[in-house]
Amino acid sequence: MRRIDISYGGQWYSIGDRSLEAVHEEIRAGVLAGHHWLEVNEGEGQSRPAYLSITPGVPIAVVPETEPHDPPSEARIDEADGDYEQPSAPRWTGPTIHAGRR
Numbered sequence: 001m002r003r004i005d006i007s008y009g010g011q012w013y014s015i016g017d018r019s020l021e022a023v024h025e026e027i028r029a030g031v032l033a034g035h036h037w038l039e040v041n042e043g044e045g046q047s048r049p050a051y052l053s054i055t056p057g058v059p060i061a062v063v064p065e066t067e068p069h070d071p072p073s074e075a076r077i078d079e080a081d082g083d084y085e086q087p088s089a090p091r092w093t094g095p096t097i098h099a100g101r102r
Contacts, residue, residue, distance in 0.1 A: 002065050003015065003016045004016075004018065004020060004023055004062060004063065004064050005064075006040050006052070006060065006061065006062060006063070007060070007061035007063065008040075008052050008058075008059075008060050011042075013040035013041060013050060013052065014040060014041045014047070015039075015040050015041065023062060026038060027054055027060065027062070030054035030055075031055070034056065036054040036055075037052070037053060037054070038051065039051055040052055
């Protein structure tokens, strides 16, 4: 993984040299703890460290940027009829705001 983009408060930030799973786990642990400062990079080119306040109910989007040499997705095309089959998305295992909803 080259970097992970983070959308928070209408702004874009990034995290480099960390796995998607590690970032998900840090956010999950921070929400469960009630508060956590997530270290990210802010700015283009010469980035500066920034810290995002992670608390329950605060929206945050985690967008992985894949490297060109990453293996292709599990999607496949049925050669018989040309149908495209999209793989299912990974199931979110982090905290939920409304645990009773589906």
